[in-house]
Amino acid sequence: MSEVRELYQEIILDHNKKPRNYQVLDDANHKADGHNPLCGDRVTIYVRLNGEKIENIAFQGKGCAISTASASLMTEAVKGKTVEEARQAFERFHDLLTKDTDLLSQLSEMGKLAALAGVRDFPMRVKCATLAWHTLNAALDNEEIPVSTE
Amino acid sequence: MVAFAGVLHERDDVRADYFPVNTIREDFPILRQTVHGKPLVYLDNAATTQKPQAVIDTITQAYTHYYANIHRGVHWLSQQSTDAYENARTTVQRFIHAGDSREIIFVRGATEGINLIAHGFGKKFINEGDEIIISAMEHHSNIVPWQMVCEETGAKLRVVPINDEGEFLFDEYEKLIGSRTKLVAVVQLSNALGTVNPIKKIIEAAHSRDIPVLVDGAQAVPHMPVDVRELDCDFYVFSGHKLYGPSGIGILYGKSKWLESLPPYQGGGDMILSVSFEKTLYNTLPYKFEAGTPNIVGAIGLGAAIDYVSAIGMEEIAYYERELLEYATARALEIPQLRIIGTAKEKSGVLSFILEDIHPHDIGTILDQEGIAIRTGHHCAQPVMDRFDIPATARASFAFYNTHDEIDVLMDGIRKVIDLFK
Structure with missing residues (x-):
């Protein structure tokens, strides 16, 4: 069960049970729907953008623990950041999950997102962890069509 | 029989009187392996079945x-x-x-x-x-x-x-x-x-x-x-x-x-x-x-x-699998957080279920670490999921090479999932 424990760390279980920023954002000016047809996960990301700054962000949806916790952690990570910073954070996060780079050097700069590093060992679940981020990208691009991780 | 063999092993031996599941298992080389260090428990037979040596x-x-x-x-x-x-x-x-x-x-x-x-x-x-x-x-x-x-x-x-x-x-x-x-x-x-x-x-x-x-x-x-x-x-x-x-x-x-x-x-x-x-x-x-x-x-x-x-005989297979499903259903019902999806009077081979507040995808990943292969998702039947207003189910599906012991391993696995998410 050790690898499973590595994947389902306390922080992930906590964000799954009590997702942060889990609401509809009435004053959102960017929004996108994401869907992972493989497992039926759905997420909607709401963003209040002020110039280049992500003033507020929230999400709603239905998904597995990994996708829910990842969405929750993402909203915390990018709130108050610029669009550019958010996109860079996604790139780093994506690399963390998929690329064979030096993990430790990245972990320190990733903050709480590092809790999802265990997903690396479960390639089938990378899509769960990145669904919210793909959807955020779409929301920032203001794409109104639902994005898909397929 | 040695006392240590345990009740469950004993039961399988008794059942082997009329259905030689242990002999049958020897015909399927893939079933002999371990996955993540655990003996493979293959319960994804509705997706596809394993092949006998023949x-x-x-x-x-x-x-x-x-x-x-x-x-x-x-x-x-x-x-x-x-x-x-x-x-x-x-x-x-x-x-x-x-x-x-x-x-x-x-x-x-x-x-x-x-x-x-x-x-x-x-x-x-x-x-x-x-x-x-x-x-x-x-x-x-x-x-x-x-x-x-x-x-x-x-x-x-x-x-x-x-x-x-x-x-x-x-x-x-x-x-x-x-x-x-x-x-x-x-x-x-x-x-x-x-x-x-x-x-x-x-x-x-x-x-x-x-x-x-x-x-x-x-x-x-x-x-x-x-x-x-x-x-x-x-x-x-x-x-x-x-x-x-x-x-x-x-x-x-x-x-x-x-x-x-x-x-x-x-x-x-x-x-x-x-x-x-x-x-x-x-x-x-x-x-x-x-x-x-x-x-x-x-x-x-x-x-x-x-x-x-x-x-082996299709009648014999049907009979044995019916009993397996009955056993699995009875064991599943002992778990209060578990809800079976699909409770028709006439059923065969499939135990589809959901667990309170735990997504099937998480169930699948954790069971996999126990060597248990089940299917999670909509099973290419999205309208069925919509009918029950759920995004997905976890599905254990049986074949005649599965044993009562394997169902016990599955139920222990499900309990581990529930414990993890407590």
């Missing part, structure tokens, strides 16, 4: 000793291959009790079989305003081909609803049958719920109004004896890979009067009698529907799989 050996023998193209060469190898391929057709015919081997068409799988009928039957017999009846528990493969026919012809798809137990509502079905109904296409055993449909009654009701019926038998054929003449179905499809045979091979059975009336599905070699640029004469059944070089060794492998299960 099938693996038959495939190896074919490629090693007598493989060549069929129905063509005059040389020895071609004759050997042709004989083996046609023997497999006869094996299938006997297995499902078809009257004539000409009624057995080799296709890639159940999906292709349905598409073949949708294409031919749709072209020939379905017009604007006509209706095709399916049920709410169909696999996508028995929904989408008909939607395509409807799109092309302007026909309408009518769907027989199911109740909260996941049972086919026969009264609603009778109400849907009308003068515009041209075809009924229905699953015999639901892959998502495990429901066994009253297929004979369904066929009788359609036939009383001269409406032909296609039966999707992809899940049924591996788990119960099937007699297409006794059912009197007009078309019956199934896949080799769910019947312990190779993937990429499947069967379309059709009454010859129907198959003869349908246009070919694909054009090419083997499906013709003669070709000139003015006129091509199509071949007779079954070759009219087998254009191109088929999956020769796949068909031969399927024949070997049928020989294998026939030697």
Whole structure:
């Protein structure tokens, strides 16, 4: 069960049970729907953008623990950041999950997102962890069509 | 018996008196391995089944000793291959009790079989305003081909609803049958719920109004004896890979009067009698529907799989699996957080479930770490998920090589999942 424990760390279980920023954002000016047809996960990301700054962000949806916790952690990570910073954070996060780079050097700069590093060992679940981020990208691009991780 | 063997082992030994599951397991080399350091517990048999050594050996023998193209060469190898391929057709015919081997068409799988009928039957017999009846528990493969026919012809798809137990509502079905109904296409055993449909009654009701019926038998054929003449179905499809045979091979059975009336599905070699640029004469059944070089060794492998299960006996398999499912259901009901999806009175082989507040995807990952392979997701039956207002289920599906011990391992695994998410 050790690898499973590595994947389902306390922080992930906590964000799954009590997702942060889990609401509809009435004053959102960017929004996108994401869907992972493989497992039926759905997420909607709401963003209040002020110039280049992500003033507020929230999400709603239905998904597995990994996708829910990842969405929750993402909203915390990018709130108050610029669009550019958010996109860079996604790139780093994506690399963390998929690329064979030096993990430790990245972990320190990733903050709480590092809790999802265990997903690396479960390639089938990378899509769960990145669904919210793909959807955020779409929301920032203001794409109104639902994005898909397929 | 040593006291340490434990109650559960003891029970399996007793059961082995009438069903030799431990001997059978030795026929399946893949079952001997460990996954993540745990003995493999393979409970994803509704997705696909593992292959006995007899099938693996038959495939190896074919490629090693007598493989060549069929129905063509005059040389020895071609004759050997042709004989083996046609023997497999006869094996299938006997297995499902078809009257004539000409009624057995080799296709890639159940999906292709349905598409073949949708294409031919749709072209020939379905017009604007006509209706095709399916049920709410169909696999996508028995929904989408008909939607395509409807799109092309302007026909309408009518769907027989199911109740909260996941049972086919026969009264609603009778109400849907009308003068515009041209075809009924229905699953015999639901892959998502495990429901066994009253297929004979369904066929009788359609036939009383001269409406032909296609039966999707992809899940049924591996788990119960099937007699297409006794059912009197007009078309019956199934896949080799769910019947312990190779993937990429499947069967379309059709009454010859129907198959003869349908246009070919694909054009090419083997499906013709003669070709000139003015006129091509199509071949007779079954070759009219087998254009191109088929999956020769796949068909031969399927024949070997049928020989294998026939030697055990389909009645015996059905009986043993029924008992396995009963045991699994009883054990599952001991877990208060677990809800079974699909509680039909007539069920076979499938235990679909959800756990309170835990997504099936998480269940699947954690069980995998215990060496347990189950399926999580919508099982290619999204309308079924919508019917129960859930995004997905976790599904354990059984085969005759599964044991009561394995079900215990599954239940322990499920308890571990619940503990982790506490």
